[in-house]
Amino acid sequence: MKYFSILLLAISLYSCKEDKKEIKEEPKSINGTSDQKTQSDSVSLNVTQPAEVKNETLEDDGQDEVMLEKDILFNGKLKRIFELKDFEKVFGKADSTKLMSETQPCTYIFEDTGDGKNDKYLYKNESCFENTEQKVGVNEFWFLNGNYILYKGIKIDGSSTIDDIKKIFPNSVKNISELDSPGRGKVQLIRLREDKENISDGHINIYFKNNRVQSIHWWFPC
Incomplete structure (x- = not known):
């Protein structure tokens, strides 16, 4: 009986250790997603920003430009x-x-x-x-x-x-x-x-x- 109690205690401790491990790994997944999103947003900004500058300085329709x-x-x-x-x-x-x-x-x-x-x-x-x-x-x-x-x-x-x-x-x-x-x-x-x-x-x-x-x-x- 004593041996059986020790065995149950060991199994319980091992189970808790695995749960903690899983909890620790979860934030890495969130950070990974956040990093990917940040990189994606950065790429998006790099792509669209020159187009916005172009629209401010050039007239794509062939008209004479504006001087304010x-x-x-x-x-x-x-x-x-x-x-x-x-x-x-x-x-x-x-x-x-x-x-x-x-x-x-x-x-x-x-x-x-x-x-x-x-x-x-x-x-x-x-x-x-x-x-x-x-x-x-x-x-x-x-x-x-x-x-x-x-x-x-x-x-x-x-x-x-x-x-x-x-x-x-x-x-x-x-x-x-x-x-x-x-x-x-x-x-x-x-x-x-x-x-x-x-x-x-x-x-x-x-x-x-x-x-x-x-x-x-x-x-x-x-």
Whole structure:
């Protein structure tokens, strides 16, 4: 009887040991599944992320690309609309000015602001700015005397070539046109859209002279 009790005790201890072993092995299976899922998620992200970046920068439908104002910094400091006090800080004193009432443009940046009586153009190094009260907006910007823009952190200046711009706006460069422009001579031109939904009737022109970026102009129909 004593021997039988010892035998039962041994069997019971062995059974408990096996149960504990099985319990220990179970988390390994969960971790394995989790690891596999993590690896799978990582692969999925690596595959889909470039496609998302591509959609943000390229137009697969062949349309000209979009250039948003918010993505541009003039001379690395100013948005397209900025304070008058910052004009001289960044560009220096205006070479000349002209009241808009003298030219009577059919449309301009601040046409819905104030009465417009004292609105004027500011000219600096061929660039044209529009001014109303304490606000200034860029109408046309020439890449002269060190002028440049940062577009999404990419510097574009007077040394930038058509091939350089093609890396950013391939469709627009593919659709490049050539024209004889008063005061410019023979130039090449690409157009960029102002928004993805094509709400704006206007567009952005980038001019090239001798294969180099010359100026950028916001064009809007009358």
